[in-house]
Amino acid sequence: MAIHSTAIVAAGAEIDPSCEIGPFAVIGPRVKMGRNNLVGAHAVVEGHTTIGAGNRIHAHAVVGAPPQDLKYRGEDTRLELGDGNVVREFASVHTGTVGGGGVTRLANQCLIMASAHVAHDVHLGDRCIVATFCALAGHVESEDGAIFGGVSAVQQFTRIGRLAYIGGLTGVNMDVAPYLMVAGPRGEVVGINSVGMQRAGFTEEQVGRVKDAYRIVFRSKLPLQDALAQVRAELGQHPEIAHWVKFIEGSERGILR
Numbered sequence: 001m002a003i004h005s006t007a008i009v010a011a012g013a014e015i016d017p018s019c020e021i022g023p024f025a026v027i028g029p030r031v032k033m034g035r036n037n038l039v040g041a042h043a044v045v046e047g048h049t050t051i052g053a054g055n056r057i058h059a060h061a062v063v064g065a066p067p068q069d070l071k072y073r074g075e076d077t078r079l080e081l082g083d084g085n086v087v088r089e090f091a092s093v094h095t096g097t098v099g100g101g102g103v104t105r106l107a108n109q110c111l112i113m114a115s116a117h118v119a120h121d122v123h124l125g126d127r128c129i130v131a132t133f134c135a136l137a138g139h140v141e142s143e144d145g146a147i148f149g150g151v152s153a154v155q156q157f158t159r160i161g162r163l164a165y166i167g168g169l170t171g172v173n174m175d176v177a178p179y180l181m182v183a184g185p186r187g188e189v190v191g192i193n194s195v196g197m198q199r200a201g202f203t204e205e206q207v208g209r210v211k212d213a214y215r216i217v218f219r220s221k222l223p224l225q226d227a228l229a230q231v232r233a234e235l236g237q238h239p240e241i242a243h244w245v246k247f248i249e250g251s252e253r254g255i256l257r
Helices: 194-199 204-219 224-235 238-248
Strands: 046-052 062-065 080-081 092-094 103-106 180-183 189-193
Touching: 046 062, 062 080, 080 092, 092 103, 189 194, 189 204, 194 204, 204 224, 204 238, 224 238
Parallel strands: 046 080, 062 092, 080 103
Antiparallel strands: 180 189
């Protein structure tokens, strides 16, 4: 184990011998780290935090700090990181709250860029990107591959669908359906993230079907339930469309249109 002489690793921390802890880093007593993790200079990893393998926590990041929730009273809540995540300089990722299920969770291969904030009880799927100065408020849930642009902000309890793209400087206060692009200070749907879908391995036929469903729901001016019924009847046998419809129908907050 490569622990710099100036780092502070509390008694009780469980650190795999393959990890590297940089100068002046601080590791709390309830932290558990798997294989090949790197913690940079002056970074703080605290709280009841479990970290998988191959994560990179850069200089001055704060991972596992208590939630910024006025209802929090020091309960034993958690933060879980999977494998291959990157938390860049000055970013912060907080533990959960009892009211939100008790755990904040980043899956695998997420990138949290410099000075971004991931609040309590946020759940991110695989390969999500949270760009610089983006703020995800408490209880935000995101499916795999979503991208949050720089200086964007997502309101509490909002759901973000698979491969959705949130533009820079965008405010989001309602659910964003899978595959959509959202932009503007008040968050308006502007199209399909076809490039992101192609990069994720979707075929031209699959992208085309999503575009067809998008036109029915977002451009036909049909009432939402009528539009979804048409999409289900015409395209619902395809998995990417079935997932899209299920996400929209499951929205309690309402979706951006």
